[in-house]
Amino acid sequence: MVAAPVTPDQPVADTPPARRRDVRGTLLRTLLTAAGGAAVFLSFPPRTTWWLAPLGFAVLGLLLHGRRARAGFGLGLVWGLAFMAPLLRWTGEFVGLIAWLPLALLCALLIAVGTAAMAAVSRLPGAPLWMALVWVADEALRAVVPFGGFPWGKIAFGQPEGWYLPLAAIGGAPLVGFAVALTGLGAAHLIRDWRIGVPALVLPLAAALAAATLVHTDPDQGTATVAAVQGNVPRAGLDFNAQRRAVLDNHVARTLLLAEDVRAGRAEQPDLVIWPENSSDIDPFRNVDAANQIRRATEAIGAPIAVGAVVIDPDDKLPRNTVVLYEPGVGPTDTYTKRQLQPFGETMPYRGFFRIFTDAVDRAGTFQPGTDPEGFTMGPAKVAIDTCYEVAFDGVVRDSVTEGANLIAIPTNNATFGYTEMTYQQLAMSRVRAVEHGKAVIVSATSGVSAIVAPDGSVSRRTGMFTADALVATVPLRGEATLATRLGAWPEWVMTALGLMAVAIALTTTRRRTRPTPGAGAGEEDTDGGPAGAA
Template sequence: MVAPAVASGPVADTPPARRRFVSGLLLRVVLAAAGGALVYLSFPPRTAWWLAPVGFAVLGVLLHGRRLRAGFGLGLVWGLGFTVPLLRWTGEFVGLVAWLPLALLVAVLIAVGTAVVALVSRLPGAPLWMALVWVADEALRSVFPFGGFPWGRIAFGQPEGWYLPLASVGGAPLVGFAVALTGFGLAHLGRSRRVAVPAVLVPVVAGLAVTPLVGTAPTAGTVVVAAVQGNVPRAGLDFNAQRRAVLDNHVARTLQLAEDVRQGRVPRPDLVIWPENASDIDPFRNADAAAQIQRAVEAVDAPVAVGAVLVDEGDNLPRNSVVLFEPGEGATDTYTKRQLQPFGETMPYRSFFRLFSEDVERAGNFQPGTDPEGFAMSRAKVAIDTCYEVAFDGVVRDSVRAGSNLIAIPTNNATFGRTEMTYQQLAMSRVRAVEHGRAVVVSATSGVSAIVLPDGSVARRTGMFTADALVAEVPLRGEATLATRLGAWPEWVMTALGLSAAAFSLAGTRRRSRPTPGAGVGEEETDGGPAGAA
């Protein structure tokens, strides 16, 4: 008599168990995407900054106790829910070929971090270690690949709210840590309130406690600043095809500003900031362009920082620069952008990427500058951080440490139309204002231009694709914040602690996975079967 066949696979391989596994997996994927979307919704132009901890809470619940591969997979979905809508502006005029690969790349780097977050989620005090690993992952994304892409760091979605004052103590990394710690603490409430409650409350209390450190007093006097937004003939990749029209727009709006001063409608500015690319005609090579700029400078009777494209006589290659023009003197100083935008101002692996799109030929061959020194303009020492540079901690910090008491962000956002990009960039400027205790003047070709006070509040702002000029009196502050003095140390320390926790957890996992001497054949540690792997 033949014995009936006995199923040898695990119980989870039976059809009902498999269906439960698939439905559970689908639910986790949907929740992961929703969690990432919540973090996206916390970013400007919305003011729902409090959604970011909720998005991290969802991530924390999903990752707790998971394996590395599950942490990677769920983190990838969470990352896509965040980066795909956040970075839609990158494809405004070039389509999916730029947008989706970039969003996927950033999401993959997030997933690398969430895999490690899952690894440390079993440690005592898990929310702390999970948040520290998140800081380490953001540090990685700030330097890799192609010089890094810090866009989407959690701090840049917090230009207001409870956590912003922490920027004055530990910069953007500390703000991101606080948001992540709160979220992971919320996720832990159902497991250990003794651990979860401090994780939730300490970052909030700390943010409120350091609010008095956010100084706004004019320790070095005050200055009247003006940001000129001349507008462009049209949006898009060829916005500056009419280079002379862009220059003429900024000359005309500055002449109007001078007339407004004469009529007493606005106070006389002590200094004026024009945007990046306000003159893509090299004023050192084109006497007529230089004459038109100087005409505006003389009319407003104040030094003007002019965003210009210069061509070096030695190598005949372009520089994205800012030129200081002064009344009665002409051009007296220059600053050259140090952190260039890959796939825009430069094109890494041009021949390879040309296989996917001919748009790579639109990318420039700009040469970077090296000097962080800004301009002396009237009573102010102005740090210049052009457009993309505002996203990089070290670039802004170096320009502030060069002795500045005011920050200028000349930028050109016309390439991205009416997308959220300009609002996301303005949020970075607001965080930098608090981080370094400086007023910030944002001057954009097509908007949004703004004047930001040292506490991150916006004193003046323009609309988009309109010609305008903002004038306001702002405090000059020579004192260095704790964040400015500490520099990158808070990020380095938090990254080291996070990686140490990961190494400790990995070593413990390997010890537990070793066979016990004398154990029966086939006895091995599992992590919840197939469900544990997802």
């Protein structure tokens, strides 16, 4: 039969109302999801709106509940992009979109894998708990994949001002992230079952208040007067290495000025001095003039200096990102080589493959990692050294602390990221590490922000960006190990295992529900998320 043609006086069928509602609903969910991810970004430093992170998880919890894993993946991708794209804006400050957007997309895809799993467990009894545990598992995944991991967006790193920070002393960054996620997911569950939602909302905050009693700042191994020297760079940008003699001279000059202040009584005599990463990109073992300048500064200040340097290995002729310990009257006595190298900066994964697309990959270094986590003995302090990027990795910092350290130093170089938020994000990580391990932290940056951090995560001294300065303060030396230090990675492993177990149970339950009943027609099948249950 041939359909009759539509005549001008015949009405044309409108879009079905159900379809219009579905399109509007999808658009609304997408906008809400993006708003939730943006809220988590806005909870990160330099802002102090840490309470936005639980709100971001509350939005995620409302939208994921009862969804299929496929829908959870899509929602998580939007949420992750709204979170990661602005958070990682600093990666493209001088190289453009080629580094920034692919990295943000990759991180968002890994988050989407986690939110797909969170959607799967959202139907289980006690859903907020299982969803928060899955989030911990997802953060653990991002800390190892890809290219050795990129844990920069851990939720704990946005909480240096928040109520949850004391939990770091018990279970490190993973426990802080779990508590933030559980609070938000519990709040989302209030409208479904207050008997589950209220405990999930209240218990993390109560635990954080209790954990505050475990954060100690007393100097059980005495005190040390420390100095963090920020010499500054002539200009920001990727070419700061071309200015390496000027950068070295800046740090020598600022240390000599500090020595004058000490002699004049305007500053305390430091027991130890921390220079930043890349403060001497001229190898002092190969360049006599550079070595003499560093010795000059060491003798003037009368204290050992940890100097961030690029050192060429005499055997393989490849560079090492190394901190060299200089002591007055002696010279170089010890070295620490950075163990966790930054991909696409200090190293270039799959260099040959990426060169197909751009020869800019050859600007990445060929640095070789170190293996020894032991830091330096400097005056009365045993100093753990964690260089720049290393502070983002739980295990790297923990290994350096368990070598007997009673103080942590973070030499870093932020000049390649200009005036972006990167330096504030990194300082937040240092504050979390201070509480996690119960140690004072000295952050020394080439161009800002340098800081002295107390064991409770508070900042007692800090510099501005792109200014020459020297911070001097007396800090407690603490040998006592926190519970987080003693437990190590166990809290994260246990939470990850429980989260994966919940995913396995949820998937098994779903398969049983979707299995056709013998003798039943297709219309009688319980699809658990099919047409009747689809959102």
